[in-house]
Amino acid sequence: MSKKKLLIQEVFEKGKRESGKETKSAVAVYLWSYFDDHFSPSISDKTFIRYHDAFIRDDREINIDSDTLNKMSQYLGYKDFPDFSGTFIKKDEATDKTTVKISVDRDEETLSEKLSNIIINITNEQHFKMPDFLKQNGLGIMEIAFLACLVTGNVVFSNNKKVADGFSSPLGFVSNMESGADKKYMYWNGERYIATDSSFIRPGLEIKAMNVHQWRNFRKVMRKDTLTDVNALGRTWYSKYNNEVEFFTDDGTDPDNGRELRKSTSLIIYKYAGKQKDSIGAEE
Structure with a gap:
């Protein structure tokens, strides 16, 4: 499967999950709306449908400009299309390349600090298997790291350079998995x-x-119809503006309009989200 076809397939799969829609046209409209809010210029629903028909339905390649490829890759959480192409691994496909991230405690001595955040790309004609003697002797993380380095000669450090042949490669997917709590x-x-x-x-x-608390815990509830007294009462907050209600997973202010959030009640959940049979009380 080509990387472009894989990209289009993954974009539509994510669009289905986020929108709850199943048809190609409905997902394309959702993607257009999302891209219009997050990227400039946007990508129209007709363009998404054209890409889907060409790559998925007809299994043929058509030209897609690099800017569009980068935007779709960023939608999936990657830096750009080269990052997606070099790091994405299809979960249900067999692969002979495994990316392993090894982190070392920052309080270790100088050598350990230099080897922190090692990424090992193990490439072989057969699937990589850990030798029995490693399982039996239980080598530590540093020993495993050095062994993998010696066997493969394919190590990427956090400064984006690979030892042995000088090839420069972005950390990509592994970097995206790292905590963002240390960012400013x-x-x-x-x-x-x-x-x-x-x-x-x-x-x-x-x-x-x-x-850090907001970054980890504050989310807008994108599927309000899934809220019930059981899963939302006492666990969500809401913002009401122009008779539109949005629900959030933590207290604070609505980032879109600056309004203070209020604790969700049974009535609010009944009127603006999942409907509860025994909802009573007056609207706040």
């Missing part, structure tokens, strides 16, 4: 706070100082 800033993407090191991303985005 964050911004609201319409659903959650995204950690960043930059004080400026693009016009229209408000960058604020990192608040």
Whole structure:
């Protein structure tokens, strides 16, 4: 499968999960709306359908400009299309390449500090198997790291350089999995706070100082119809503006309009989310 076809397939799969839609057209409309809010210029629903028909339905390649490929890759959580192409591994496909991240305690001695955040790419014609003597003797993490280095000669350090042949490669997927709590800033993407090191991303985005609690816990509930008294009462907060109600997973203010959030009640859940049979009381 080509990387472009894989990208289109994954974009539509994520769109299905997020929107709850099943048809190609409905998912394409959702993707258009999402990209219109998060990228400039956007990608229209007709363009998404054209890509789907070509790559998925007809199994043929058509030209896609690099900017569009980068945007779709970023939607999936990657830096750009080369990052996606070099690091994405299809979960249900057999692969002969395994990416392993090894982290070393920062309080270790100098050598350990230099070897922190090692990434080992193990490539072989057969699937990599841990030798029996490793299982029996239980070598430590540093010994395993050095052994893998010696066997493969394919090690990427945190400065993005690979020892042995000087090839430079982005950390990509593994970097995206690392904690963002050590970053200085964050911004609201319409659903959650995204950690960043930059004080400026693009016009229209408000960058604020990192608040680790908000970054980890504050989310907008994107599927309000799934809320019930059982899963939402006492666990969610809401913002009401122009008769529109949005629900959140933590207390604070609505990042979109600055309004103070209020604790969700049975009546609010009944009227604006999942309906409960025994909801009583008056609207706050």
